[in-house]
Amino acid sequence: MAWGASVRQVALPVECRPPHPKEARKGAQRTATFTEGCAMPARVVLAIHHEQEQLAVAPILTKMPGIDLVATVTSPGELEQLIAQQLPDLVILSSELAGGATAGLIERLVARYRLAVLVLLPAEDLRTARRFLKAGAADVLPLSSVADELPELIQTVLRQGAPALRSPLQVGRIIVFYGTKGGVGTSLLATNVAVALARYLPPESVCLVDLDLQFGATPMLLNLQPKMNLATLAQRFQGELDFEMLRSFLLLHSESNLRVLAAPSRPELAELVTTYLIERVLQVLKNHFAFIIVDTPNLLQDTTLAALDAADHILIVTALDLLAIRNAEIVLTMFQKLYPAERLRLVLNRSNTRFGGLTPEQVEEHLRMTIAARIPSDGQLAVTSINEGVPFVLQAPDAPISQAIFQLASLIAGQPIGLRETAETTGGSLFRRLVGYLLGEE
Ligand SMILES: Nc1ncnc2c1ncn2[C@@H]1O[C@H](COP(=O)(O)OP(=O)(O)OP(=O)(O)O)[C@@H](O)[C@H]1O
Ligand SMILES: [Mg+2]
Missing domain, CATH: 3.40.50.300 (P-loop containing nucleotide triphosphate hydrolases)
Structure with a gap:
């Protein structure tokens, strides 16, 4: 192995959705999946801490064209297990899902699975928002703005593609x-x-x-x-x-x-x-x-x-x-x-x-x-x-x-x-x- 294979920054081909690491290893080529004009719906996982979050988000997702709500999970363990099996395109994640460890969880999801993560905050809080964005979240949204802003935000995040396409991982x-x-x-x-x-x-x-x-x-x-x-x-x-x-x-x-x-x-x-x-x-x-x-x-x-x-x-x-x-x-x-x-x-x-x-x-x-x-x-x-x-x-x-x-x-x-x-x-x-x-x- 060439030990100077240099600064390895994951540069993914520009396509609707980046390959999951497992597929990439097999050399499988993924084609269009979710952005405008793509045939397959985008797979979204909802990871919630309160029922209130589910009540606010799930109805919007089920009504959105081109979105497939694959599952709703309520714990970090369940989420990681599901991600490994289902290869979703987007995770909408409660900021409270893993308590003080949520930023670490986001970092892992982004680094390991190259997932787009959208974080739901209980209230507007700039400091917390900054912390999640730094951990690699694609965006953050207070629960009070979900009804007005979530659909557009999802489209934007999906259009931007996986984190690796926005900033090299x-x-x-x-x-x-x-x-x-x-x-x-x-x-x-x-x-x-x-x-x-x-x-x-x-x-x-x-x-x-x-x-x-x-x-x-x-x-x-x-x-x-x-x-x-x-x-x-x-x-x-x-x-x-x-x-x-x-x-x-x-x-x-x-x-x-x-x-x-x-x-x-x-x-x-x-x-x-x-x-x-x-x-x-x-x-x-x-x-x-x-x-x-x-x-x-x-x-x-x-x-x-x-x-x-x-x-x-x-x-x-x-x-x-x-x-x-x-x-x-x-x-x-x-x-x-x-x-x-x-x-x-x-x-x-x-x-x-x-x-x-x-x-x-x-x-x-x-x-x-x-x-x-x-x-x-x-x-x-x-x-x-x-x-x-x-x-x-x-x-x-x-x-x-x-x-x-x-x-x-x-x-x-x-x-x-x-x-x-x-x-x-x-x-x-x-x-x-x-x-x-x-x-x-x-
Ligand atoms: N190429 C070199 N030319 C001259 N002196 C050297 C050279 N390499 C090391 N030394 C000297 O050897 C000494 C020990 O160096 P260093 O502390 O880096 O060793 P180390 O293997 O890390 O030691 P330790 O086992 O204590 O961790 C230093 O005082 C340093 O000046
Ligand atoms: Mg030494």
């Missing part, structure tokens, strides 16, 4: 950095790759998640002083999470536009962070960012495994010393049993050090795996950048260590990122190598 890639030994440089590389990507991609494209829950260092590497982090998020988390809630826990590294979810501020707070929370966080981030870079600790704890399970690519960071290579062998054997081979990539840090006589070629031969990226050693730049809290890709973008990070970022993004304008990048071998790599030639 982000399905980001999760890239997990895992070091085969403590201190091998995992955090430094993950942070610099994240900054490199964020600096050259559009704003709000990249998020760095620090899963070193006891000794997370990314705020220090980026000179950030977080008040919010994974532990404060865990204290607020009640089982449901949507982007609206997560957003306030993301820090901004303004020099690069990178978003950062920091690790707990003290080691004893690490235990607040559950595997389930990490799974939810990564799911939500995937729908909002093109790339989610995850820094992990050397310890294979449950939360690290949750990230590895969710990863599109796992970058195994190792170095030219026997202990790191032996661990790489152990880790690779384990990961190869757990994950498809194309998910795994080897990154060699401090690749130009030759203290023990080991060479990168010997490492490749021993591990029977190609090294995807070689990052040279630069002690002075690494230390200055850590001490000043300025990533070296920003401090010295032309330095060999930074250029090696840009090459790795380019492989991840599937497009050149921050590379120096040289014969290599303007048409020569690096670009060819990049394309070759993406095509699986290397």
Whole structure:
């Protein structure tokens, strides 16, 4: 699989109704279904909390031409089950259906099924309306306006098509950095790759998640002083999470536009962070960012495994010393049993050090795996950048260590990122190598 298949934004063909993910997987082509001039009626599901909502909406729907009221449901579970079976075109949803979790439910319906969702509010309330619109609702309508406005609103929403047609739905890639030994440089590389990507991609494209829950260092590497982090998020988390809630826990590294979810501020707070929370966080981030870079600790704890399970690519960071290579062998054997081979990539840090006589070629031969990226050693730049809290890709973008990070970022993004304008990048071998790599030639 080409790991740089790039910023995957779901671009659907313009047709009356987008294919359901299941059909899309089978390659089935859907044709016209519901907009004006389409033969089949639009399938609408009503998800209500009060009988009053049903009394207000159902008679309008049954009278509307071109509308088929498929079902009325009264709980989120029932709704999700029905959607999976019936593939409706529109859900008219009570804002109270899932209590405080309705925004999260909308986010899921939009992200997973690409559904148009119209939300019924008990009364006019701008703040709540904004919250649902941000979660991805196509529109909101107070109950008092249903009689006057619902038919036209339904036509408008159906004409606009699925949310993916109005605004591209982000399905980001999760890239997990895992070091085969403590201190091998995992955090430094993950942070610099994240900054490199964020600096050259559009704003709000990249998020760095620090899963070193006891000794997370990314705020220090980026000179950030977080008040919010994974532990404060865990204290607020009640089982449901949507982007609206997560957003306030993301820090901004303004020099690069990178978003950062920091690790707990003290080691004893690490235990607040559950595997389930990490799974939810990564799911939500995937729908909002093109790339989610995850820094992990050397310890294979449950939360690290949750990230590895969710990863599109796992970058195994190792170095030219026997202990790191032996661990790489152990880790690779384990990961190869757990994950498809194309998910795994080897990154060699401090690749130009030759203290023990080991060479990168010997490492490749021993591990029977190609090294995807070689990052040279630069002690002075690494230390200055850590001490000043300025990533070296920003401090010295032309330095060999930074250029090696840009090459790795380019492989991840599937497009050149921050590379120096040289014969290599303007048409020569690096670009060819990049394309070759993406095509699986290397
Ligand atoms: N390419 C490099 N050149 C020079 N020094 C480096 C390089 N990569 C990492 N270092 C140094 O190695 C040290 C450890 O780096 P880092 O904290 O990123 O490692 P880590 O694998 O994340 O460690 P931990 O296991 O504690 O999480 C840092 O002090 C950094 O300066
Ligand atoms: Mg680290």
